[in-house]
Amino acid sequence: MEMTIAIVEDEQHCTDRIMAFLKPYSDRxxxxxxxxxxxALEGLESERPEILFLDVMIGEKTGFDLLSKIANPDFCLIFTTSYEQYALDAFKLSAIDYLLKPIDRIDFDKAITKAFEKIDHKQLKERVxxxxxxxxxxxxxxxxxIPSKEGYVFLTIQDILRCEADVNYTHVITVNAKKYTVSKTLKYFEALLKDFGFFRIHNSHxxxxxxxxxxxxxxxxxxxxxxxxxxxxxxxxxxxxxxxxYMVG
Incomplete structure (x- = not known):
């Protein structure tokens, strides 16, 4: 079954690069x-693509301006961005995929394969x-x-009490004793939360x-x-x- 992919990008060389990376998938x-x-707004409403590659900055506006005008986004969203590393954790915290420009072929193939395997548009507005x-x-x-079986759970970071390692999984425990199990390592959460007052006291905690x-x-x-x-x-x-x-701060 043919799948529709949309690219929203104001720099032609970036569009050309994505198009070139999509050639091996041209039969599908x-x-x-x-x-x-x-x-883009008119085209997305009529074409209803399954996957959208969206540039963060488009002229004087942003991809967020476009998303705010779409009533029910029902596509898998992959941002393309020139943001430096300091901002990329924001994408990870929101569980939204991104490709850093200039887009690397290996990173592109990982993103598109993930999109093919699981068209993930659950609670997209909340994640944005x-x-x-x-x-x-x-x-x-x-x-x-936090990904869950039903979709996503949105936790205020300071309501997280601790994270506990369980091999390649992590249990995220909140201050009100709720536990969420995520298929990410504790190292992943350590990198993500260290700037929010979290400290790894042990290999497991x-x-x-x-x-x-x-x-x-x-x-x-x-x-x-x-x-x-x-x-x-x-x-x-x-x-x-x-x-x-931390106490001084």
Whole structure:
């Protein structure tokens, strides 16, 4: 069954690059291209593509301007962006795929294969909202999108108590004792949450420093729910420094 893929991009060389990467899939896809938001809005409503490659910046506007005008987005969304690394965690926190320009062939094939295997448009508007919230400089509560069997759960980051490793899975536990199991490693969450006051005290535990109620010099930390966790010897000094800096901050 033929699948429709739309590209919204105002730089022709970027469109050409995506088109070239799509050639091996030409027997299963139909590609439509738009170089402005106005043409894209009209075209997306009539063509209803399954997959959309959307540039973050289009002229003086953004891809978010386009998405805000689409009542019921029912496509798999892959952003193409020139954002530097500091902003890319925002895409990860929102569970929205992105390709960093200039687009790499290997990264493209991974993204398109994932899209083919699972056309993921569940709760797209909510995930875009999380993304825009992280990209803005307005001080609001930041959230993270957690994949679930039903779709996505949107958690306020500071409502996360801790994350616990379980081989290649991670259990995300909230302050109200809810647990969500995600097929990501603890290392993934450590990289994602370290700038939000989280510290990895052990190979198996990443904790929210805001939720620390006590620390014992013998190497144990007590969380606000009364749970006592061991701090690994090699992380103890770094933890003392981190909790001290957090309390001062």
């Amino acid at each position: 896809v139909r590609v439509i291209c738009f170089n402005s938001l106005d043409s 909202g999380v993304l825009m919230n992280h990209l803005s400089h307005i001080h609001t509560s930041k959230k993270i999108s 990443l904790i929210n420093l805001k939720c620390v109620n006590g620390y014992s010099k013998s190497g144990y930390v007590t969380l606000m729910n009364g749970l006592v966790l061991e701090i690994s010897v090699r992380r103890k000094d770094a933890f003392v420094h981190a909790i001290g800096a």
